[in-house]
Amino acid sequence: MTTFNLQLTSDEEQISVLQLTDSHLFAEESGTLLGVRTADSFTAVLESIINQDIHFDFVVVTGDISQDYSVSSYQRFAQYIATLQKPVFFVPGNHDDGPLMYRILGDFGVHTERSLVCGNWHFVFLNSEVYSVPHGWVERDQLAFLKKQCELYPHLNTVVLVHHLPQLVNSSWLDTQTMHNSDEFNSFISNFSNIKLVLSGHVHQEYDQFFNGVRYIATPSTSIQFEPFSHDFALDMQGPGWRYLRFDRSGGIDTQVFRLPSGRFIPDTGVGGY
Numbered sequence: 001m002t003t004f005n006l007q008l009t010s011d012e013e014q015i016s017v018l019q020l021t022d023s024h025l026f027a028e029e030s031g032t033l034l035g036v037r038t039a040d041s042f043t044a045v046l047e048s049i050i051n052q053d054i055h056f057d058f059v060v061v062t063g064d065i066s067q068d069y070s071v072s073s074y075q076r077f078a079q080y081i082a083t084l085q086k087p088v089f090f091v092p093g094n095h096d097d098g099p100l101m102y103r104i105l106g107d108f109g110v111h112t113e114r115s116l117v118c119g120n121w122h123f124v125f126l127n128s129e130v131y132s133v134p135h136g137w138v139e140r141d142q143l144a145f146l147k148k149q150c151e152l153y154p155h156l157n158t159v160v161l162v163h164h165l166p167q168l169v170n171s172s173w174l175d176t177q178t179m180h181n182s183d184e185f186n187s188f189i190s191n192f193s194n195i196k197l198v199l200s201g202h203v204h205q206e207y208d209q210f211f212n213g214v215r216y217i218a219t220p221s222t223s224i225q226f227e228p229f230s231h232d233f234a235l236d237m238q239g240p241g242w243r244y245l246r247f248d249r250s251g252g253i254d255t256q257v258f259r260l261p262s263g264r265f266i267p268d269t270g271v272g273g274y
């Protein structure tokens with residue numbers, strides 16, 4: 001498995017990265033998730049990013065690109081995201097078909113490498129998907145890959161990207177769908193002092209906490225949002241979102257969440273599940 005080396009275009013002090021997550025696209029452009037046309041909310045997010053003229057070096061997509069495992073959902077994702085005109089990297093989510101997405105997205109110019117070096121930062125892309133069930137699990141081969149990567153680049157600050165946030169969010173229904181071997185995962189990464197950040201999706205809400213010196217971040221979805229701290233399934237009325245991150249040479253991370261204004265993509269709150 002090769003590592004992609006991304007050369008910065010100028011002598012930048014910081015690496016700027018855009019995170020998009022949980023687009024949940026369908027085979028049909030008209031497909032809806034709990035009442036929201038996910039293709040429309042995704043393209044509206046892309047439009048907003050382009051209109052704001054934000055500088056970023058590359059894009060990371062943290063899973064659940066598709067909602068229906070379809071070839072055309074991945075093809076359209078690749079067509080949409082190409083409008084950003086930057087390199088795109090991804091990890092699979094529980095709603096994705098891992099082997100299919102690697103094949104289709106690779107054919108359409110999305111990067112399929114699972115290791116990226118940019119400046120003095122190293123990004124490692126892991127698979128936590130357990131096919132057709134919502135919870136996650138990081139297999140031993142993934143942990144072995146991470147270990148090998150950390151050993152190859154011990155002098156670089158490292159970011160681990162994985163769909164399932166390996167922390168609970170105090171939302172009972174959603175916490176049953178967490179990474180089920182998160183204790184093993186978190187204990188494993190604590191062995192590597194160069195791992196600074198675990199960057200995830202899945203929880204469809206903003207999250208930013210430190211545990212044992214490692215920062216854990218999750219980001220709002222470009223489609224529907226889950227109500228934070230809700231015991232039962234509930235939707236949040238905040239607009240679709242995305243995240244901007246800057247990584248500086250000394251190991252610092254600065255980040256901000258952006259959202260579309262609420263009211264444009266209103267989910268159906270009468271639905272009792274996801």
Ligand SMILES: [Fe+2]
Pocket residue numbers: 022024064093202203204221
């Ligand atoms: Fe999702």
